[in-house]
Amino acid sequence: MITPAVTGKFTVESSQFATFLTAVSEGIGMLTVRAPATSANLGSGFDVFGVALGTPADVIRVERAPETRITVTGAGSQYIPEDPDQNTVGAVADALDAPAHIKIDKGVRPSSGLGSSAASAAGAAVALNALYDRGLSREELVPIAAKGEAVVSGEAHADNVAPSILGGFTIVTDNGVTQVDTSISVVACLPETTVSTRDARGVVPESAPLDDVVNTVGSAATLTVGMTRDDPDLVGRGMNDQIVTPQRTALIDGYDRVHEAALEAGATGVTVSGAGPGVLAVCHDRDQNAIAGAMIDAFDAVGIESRAYQTRVSEGARIYPDRS
Ligand SMILES: Nc1ncnc2c1ncn2[C@@H]1O[C@H](COP(=O)(O)OP(=O)(O)OP(=O)(O)O)[C@@H](O)[C@H]1O
Numbered sequence: 001m002i003t004p005a006v007t008g009k010f011t012v013e014s015s016q017f018a019t020f021l022t023a024v025s026e027g028i029g030m031l032t033v034r035a036p037a038t039s040a041n042l043g044s045g046f047d048v049f050g051v052a053l054g055t056p057a058d059v060i061r062v063e064r065a066p067e068t069r070i071t072v073t074g075a076g077s078q079y080i081p082e083d084p085d086q087n088t089v090g091a092v093a094d095a096l097d098a099p100a101h102i103k104i105d106k107g108v109r110p111s112s113g114l115g116s117s118a119a120s121a122a123g124a125a126v127a128l129n130a131l132y133d134r135g136l137s138r139e140e141l142v143p144i145a146a147k148g149e150a151v152v153s154g155e156a157h158a159d160n161v162a163p164s165i166l167g168g169f170t171i172v173t174d175n176g177v178t179q180v181d182t183s184i185s186v187v188a189c190l191p192e193t194t195v196s197t198r199d200a201r202g203v204v205p206e207s208a209p210l211d212d213v214v215n216t217v218g219s220a221a222t223l224t225v226g227m228t229r230d231d232p233d234l235v236g237r238g239m240n241d242q243i244v245t246p247q248r249t250a251l252i253d254g255y256d257r258v259h260e261a262a263l264e265a266g267a268t269g270v271t272v273s274g275a276g277p278g279v280l281a282v283c284h285d286r287d288q289n290a291i292a293g294a295m296i297d298a299f300d301a302v303g304i305e306s307r308a309y310q311t312r313v314s315e316g317a318r319i320y321p322d323r324s
Pocket residue numbers: 079080081086087088089104109110111112113114115116117118120121152153160195196197198273274275276277
């Protein structure tokens with residue numbers, strides 16, 4: 001199911017949906033994958049937690065070719081290199097030894113905090129694995145897609161690619177990935193500013209006081225139970241983190257105001273989405289609309305335009321095979 005994006009102006013974007021339908025219906029010897037945006041960290045789970053979102057998403061179309069060629073259209077495409085050595089999907093094609101013509105239609109704006117580079121990498125991993133019949137499981141594709149992340153941020157962190165591939169809520173550790181299906185309601189509000197993951201990683205402290213670590217572990221455990229119970233109150237209560245998040249909020253103009261506004265409108269928890277500058281609010285379904293409006297107004301009050309996606313934790317990358 002494809003849910004259209006809700007924007008700050010509360011209009012519906014249809015151009016990407018149209019491109020997607022054309023790709024599905026015209027494809028000859030090719031394969032199309034819709035790979036969702038994701039929100040990593042969720043406050044207490046820095047580099048560990050992630051969720052797949054219903055909207056927005058990247059649409060990746062792949063076709064076998066003697067060597068990899070990449071074209072990029074859509075949201076923020078002017079900032080995304082088509083050189084396979086600099087695009088996350090190039091590293092994925094290399095890792096799978098699966099050269100292809102890869103067309104990326106970006107729905108996830110880069111450097112906004114919704115795992116844009118990861119959505120492309122995850123979509124390419126799922127698509128090329130199927131196109132070349134490599135036979136890898138979704139779990140096995142996670143480290144492959146993470147190689148794409150190393151291209152942009154210097155580290156192969158997997159907390160965005162894991163939920164984009166597997167869907168739901170994911171926990172990434174050195175021992176592998178744990179996945180939980182859930183459909184918690186969220187609002188992701190993206191200001192019209194950018195923060196690169198590389199820069200946001202530069203402010204992460206090298207050590208933390210034990211008290212802060214203890215509190216964050218408690219939060220993370222609470223959040224995890226909340227996800228397994230589909231309980232937005234528990235999830236919201238478990239998002240607090242005093243170690244990384246305070247350093248990151250300083251990079252986001254208007255963050256405190258937006259955080260406060262979302263809580264007042266009914267959010268059960270609010271934090272930086274991924275590396276920012278997007279802000280993620282967890283909520284009950286009934287409060288989504290009010291929270292989206294409040295977050296947009298709060299950014300507006302500091303002179304920053306924004307858009308809000310009212311969505312929920314959803315499925316991972318979906319394959320649409322050639323129907324010709
Ligand atoms: N396929 C791709 N899609 C998006 N960005 C890409 C892609 N390939 C390379 N990039 C580069 O990656 C950078 C964006 O990645 P970055 O990790 O900063 O943001 P992000 O992917 O939106 O993640 P986050 O959720 O951490 O904000 C940009 O410099 C962009 O040019």
